[in-house]
Amino acid sequence: MTYDPDRLRADFPALQQAPRGGSRLVYLDWAATAQRPQAVMAAEVEFTEQAYGAVNRGTHLLADRATEAFEAARTQVASYLGAEAHNLVWTSGATAALNMVAGGLGLAATGWRGSKWLRLGPGDEIAVTRAEHHANLVPWQELAARTGARLTWLELDAQGRIDLASLPVINSRTKVVACTHASNVTGALTPVAEIVAAARQVGAVTVLDVCQSAAHGQLDLPALGVDFAAVSAHKMCGPTGIGALYGRAEMLAQLPPTLTGGSMVTTVTMEKAEFHAAPAGLEAGTQPVTQAVAWAAAVKYLRALGSAALQRHRAEMTELLLAAVRRVPHVRLLGPDQPDHRLPIVAFAVDGVHPHDVGQFLDSQGVAVRVGHHCAQPLHAHFGVKSSSRASAGPVTTRADIEVFAQALAQVRSFFGVQ
DSSP states (O other): OOOOHHHHGGGOGGGGSOOTTSSSOEEOBTTTOOOOOHHHHHHHHHHHHHTOOOTTSOOSHHHHHHHHHHHHHHHHHHHHTTOOGGGEEEESSHHHHHHHHHHHHHHHHTTGGGOOSOOOOTTOEEEEETTOOGGGTHHHHHHHHHHTOEEEEEOBOTTSOBOGGGGGGSOTTEEEEEEESBOTTTOBBOOHHHHHHHHHHTTOEEEEEOTTGGGGSOOOHHHHTOSEEEEEGGGTTOOSSOEEEEEOHHHHTTOOOSSOSSSSEEEEOSSOEEEOOTTGGGOOSOOOHHHHHHHHHHHHHHHHHOHHHHHHHHHHHHHHHHHHHHTSTTEEEESOSSSTTBOSEEEEEETTSOHHHHHHHHHHTTEEOEEEOTTOHHHHHHTTOSOEEEEEOOTTOOHHHHHHHHHHHTTHHHHTTOO
16 A cells, blocks of 8 residues: 555545535544544444354354454454564553553452462552653552552653653662653653663563554564553544553463453352453453454554554654644744654644634634643643643644644634734
């Protein structure tokens, strides 16, 4: 497949509609949720019409087809992340995946079923960064509160990048290190190698949020050396309602299930239950089968574009977005001002205009952006603001899209009468 975003844009039905105030919908909210190509929706419909059945239950035709499609989807999504199928646990999203790890560690701390795995307690520390999405911060706050452990964090430099001078925060008391692979606000890539190396030196469990980075090309999670990683389908041109937890086999084997019930058990008596090994032992209840099939179709679509082509497009869009924000006076960029080591995610503040007003005006010009704190209040506090507007590019964002955005952004202050 030749990488031509102008041509590929036709694959996305939602982008074909006329927006408010414009002849062409300029969608720059990919970091919030990615639009889906027709192939993803078609895969979901085809599965529903021809293979819809109960997974791993029954021996009839539809049950067999459903199980085969479900496990094939696991293999495809895992492969996109550089992993094997047995390393991937289905969840309802990345938030659920991160809570699965934090909750499992909380159970382990109680000595769950005689667990000799990590038992967090007073005197132990959990390290995060100030750049985290709330989904990779609040679960660790709660885990610290439940176990008596102390939450610590790596600080940021003036542009919102991880300040490696704060790496000594990871020390002999640190038992868990959780960080994002790329900020959903600034787009800055995290120096994962250095953080993982520091964590390994003290034997800490590592947890990585790859929601943003997975949308811009294939990953190799084993090569990154992390113990766990969380990912969400809807950031990757897939459906909502499904995500996954990646885990090294030896880590998944020790992770207690935070949700129990059907499917994940081998034997149940009135007194107790025995569980399957992971991943099945961490997947209680009916799984999001249709969504898994659709996610696999999204992965297939992204693969066909080519990881190298996606990376080149990412770099081009990053430069164009930064240039668009820089060229408008009285607009403050929140995040790195250089295009290297970052994604095409640009948060900004317009002097004298509230971010929500900025977003509404841009919408009137046919441009869709995100406004608010983007589930990252501590990061916004680092920049001295409560909220921002955010433009983010995806696989079919075009140069023309960025130009429309830049021209609309240049009109914001005059529209609101701000001098």
